[in-house]
Amino acid sequence: MSQSFPGCFYLLFFLTLDPWFSKPSITLTPTQQISTGMNVSIECQGAESYLTFSLFKSNNLIASQEAEENRNATKFFFSEVRLEDGGSYTCRYHRIGFPFRWSESSDPMELVVTDSSLSKPSIKVLPNERISPGQNITIECQGPEKGLNFSLYKSGELITSQVTESERNRAEFPFFNVGLEDEGNYTCQYHRRGNPFAWSEPSNATELVVRDSSLSKPSIKVLPDEPVSTNVVSPGGNIILRCASDYRHDAIYYLHKDPPILYSAYWNSEWGAVVFQIANARISDGGTYTCSYCLKPVYQQWCSYRSDPVQVYIKGENPSLSKPSIKVLPDERISPGQNITIECQGPEKGLNFSLYKSGELITSQVTESERNRAEFPFFNVGLEDEGNYTCQYHRRGNPFAWSEPSNATELVVRASVGTTSLKAGSEMKRDCIRKGILSFASHVSRRVSQLDREKDSQDLALPEKLERDSQTKLIVRLLVLLAQYW
Known part of the structure; x- marks a missing residue:
């Protein structure tokens, strides 16, 4: 305790309960896991002002303190809490000036302190394959030594506790005829016997998923609420998620986030799917979303497995998250x-x-x-890589608060236009000339044959005919060679 209260030990033999006083309330801050060295406060609250409160640990008076003027509550502070501060606390009050007429005790409040010397337990679901509705399963917690006391939690809420046998270092928590209501994240902790307020750290969480494997998995996507179709939403914007499957009007759909159920909805005929909308988005709305659906026959509820996850990012409200720059290298x-x-x-x-x-x-x-930069390499680029590229960033440790997207840069993949055009034009020209020469050679050959037939009736000397034929054949051969090597 950070302060003591001399003179607060009244002669409790003479106190009486006042039936007109209501029971006080008692609360602990912080309410989550408390480790040694943390600062803790216990607040006691009554029904009226001008009261004196007394704090008890295991029914032993620890301290007394008057509430401030016009207040009906007071706080008892623990600075740098120790393992020995763990315990069960209650409080009572009396009116100032009437020290022998007391209220009844508050309900007990347990201060549990985490002992850093106790290693974290392990946890697992048995069997570890997919679990169907109506199946019997076991959640097993294991510690580093034998004879421990284990407690099982679901989403931070205590479910049950178990004392292990002196020869065992694990506890088994059975679940019979499991259903959708048993789904969730489970953790466990332990303490040694005889020291019930010094606990280990919680185990890592294990997720219990109860699903009917015969039902197809739904799909989920983020619908654009902004001009750019990304999964990034501005603060104050709308997150619109579309979930679809083969089952329509006979199913109820659920939206999950990390992984508790957030909302339920039915099929929307206009959209051809189920649409979940989160208006006025905040940074805390960023995260991993999935969806599932359930059919509800007469006696049992059948549910699908959750869809593949989709990430939703919220643009950073911090003005220091300025827009990044983007460029293609080489340019x-x-x-x-x-x-x-x-x-x-x-x-x-x-x-x-x-x-x-x-x-x-x-x-x-x-x-x-x-x-302060990232380089994304592309090897052996092709036409399929063409398009508009943008980038965004977030700080480490805050994965759902993103900067605005960069301006778009266009990646254009093209062959050298000048070389290709010149090469194509030259080839076309050669082909055209080649065809023209061959056509002319064919025409000359046909014309010479025609002249031969016309001159056959003429009386030409044999040397003259031979000379004319040889000259004609030479011309035709030269034309063909010219066409081949053009």
Whole structure:
């Protein structure tokens, strides 16, 4: 305790309960896991002002304190809480000036302190394959030593506790005829016997999923609420998620986030799917979303497995998250088969970048702690790589608060236009000349044959005929050779 209260030990033998006083309430801050060295407060609250409160641990008076003027509550502070501060606390009050007429005790409140020397337990679901409705399963918790006391929690709420046998270091929590209501994240903790307020850290969470494997898995996508079709939404915008499957009007659909159920809805005929809308989005609305559906026959509820996850990102409200820059390297004309790099640069070092093509996520990259840019390599680029690219970033440790997208840069993949055109034009010209020469040679050959027939009736000397024939054949042969080697 940070302070003591001398003179607060009244002669409790003479106190009486006042039936007109209502029972006080008692609360602990913080309410989550408390470790040694943390600062803790216990608040006691009564029904009226001008009261004196007393705090008890295991029915032993610890301290007394008057509430401030015009207040009906007071706080008892523990600075740098220790393992021995763990225990069961209650409080009572009396009116100032009437120290022997008391209220009844509050309900007990347990202060549990985590002992860092106790290693974290492990937890698993048995059997570990897919679990169907109506099946019997077991959640097993295991600690580092024998004879421990285990407690099982679902989403942070205590479900049950179990004392293990002296020769065992694990506890088994059976679940019979499991249903959708048993789904959730489970953790467990333990303490040693004889020290019920010094606990280990919670185990890592294990997820219990109860689904009918005969039902097809639904699909989910984020519908654009902004001009650019990405999964990034501005603060105050709308998150619109579309979930669809083969089952329509006879099913109820559920939207999950990390993984508790957020909303339920029925088929929307106008959309041809089920549409979930989260209005006025905040940073906390960023995260991983899935959807599932359930059919509800007369005696049992059948549910599908959850869809593949989709990520929703909220643009950072922090003005320091300025828009990144993006460029293609090299910035000259890019030819098919070339290797290129798309570079994204942010305002600070150690950022996480994601690259998008036409609004669709392509890849992500964590930059080194000393760099403020990410380089995305593309090897042997082709026409399929053409398009508009953008990038975004977020700070490490805050994966759902994103910057605005960069301006788009266009990747154009083209062959060298000048060389290709010149080569094509020259080839066409040669082909045209070649065809013309061959056509002329054929015409000359036909014409000579015709002249031969006309001159046969003429009385020419044999040497003259031979000379004319040889000259004609030479001309035709030269024309053919010219066409072949043009």
